[in-house]
């Protein structure tokens with residue numbers, strides 16, 4: 001099988017590319033990534049020279065480029081991770097979110113229609129369901145929970161989901177969608193809560209907590225998200241949505257305190273800052289469908305996954321310090337100026 005992984009130089013797409021390349025030597029994995037501020041080729045370094053891997057730099061919104069790529073490569077499966085992914089950035093500047101997260105999806109699906117495909121898989125998010133109240137722990141998101149978004153980011157992801165379903169119904173495109181809860185783990189860009197807390201705590205810098213830190217997220221170790229997507233592209237049914245989550249709900253303050261404790265750092269580093277506008281209160285997934293229909297099971301509970309993650313950040317200081325000091329953006333130039341892609 002030839003699999004296109006878009007956004008594979010980012011956090012989850014990078015972890016997915018590692019998993020695919022190592023687990024399926026008989027498959028060819030092509031990563032397409034525009035290398036925006038969130039894309040980092042150092043994430044792909046461990047698999048860069050594997051015979052079943054190829055990296056291509058390009059933008060999913062560039063119709064001519066995508067058309068040419070599909071014509072030459074003849075992909076069997078497309079897994080679309082490429083997106084603008086940070087809620088706070090979407091509040092500052094929504095436009096690029098609409099371009100990449102909606103128009104880019106259209107461009108990819110048009111190429112899938114034109115050149116034929118076994119499956120287009122859209123990586124979506126629990127944020128398309130909006131939020132749940134803090135005082136109703138009995139409520140969870142199900143696949144048929146109405147779409148109800150809060151931020152420009154979640155609105156753009158929800159729009160893409162609707163478009164994907166429209167392409168399935170109207171043109172018969174074989175599609176699946178997965179909606180996952182918050183991920184954490186190796187190669188997570190340090191603007192997001194968990195890697196931000198780890199990197200700042202190690203530097204004895206203040207830890208910004210929005211509002212009172214009471215908002216709840218349902219945390220999933222990134223590898224468990226990747227194994228779920230792997231199952232969906234191989235065994236999932238066309239036209240279906242699958243929720244992914246591991247029942248690991250934690251308030252932001254709990255997450256921050258757990259990390260500080262494990263690093264032996266003082267809670268005095270916590271600094272309460274102005275809340276995010278429109279801040280979703282609580283996300284919580286019901287993953288029963290993927291568990292019963294596809295037999296997916298997460299391997300990590302939060303308590304264990306966070307320890308593994310902290311250890312990874314301690315063992316890979318170069319990776320995140322290059323991001324913090326901006327060096328990672330020179331990497332492409334350095335590694336690729338004399339190397340044809």
Ligand code: NAD
Nearest residue numbers: 007009010011012034035036038039059060083085182183
């Ligand atoms: P990320 O920001 O770490 O990575 C996104 C990648 O996409 C980057 O490598 C970036 O360079 C690339 N990219 C951006 N615009 C592009 C474009 N126009 N063309 C080609 N490449 C482009 O994001 P992530 O956290 O890895 O998220 C991946 C996907 O998973 C996103 O679709 C996101 O909505 C979804 N998701 C994320 C989470 C989470 O907790 N991070 C949870 C559920 C779903």
Ligand code: TYD
Nearest residue numbers: 087182191192193194208209210215217252
């Ligand atoms: P984030 O990692 O940005 O993911 P998302 O907004 O997609 O859930 O944020 C996770 C939670 O942590 C969210 O409730 C916002 C909060 N947060 C902080 O309190 N401080 C921070 O510096 C960041 C980045 C997030």
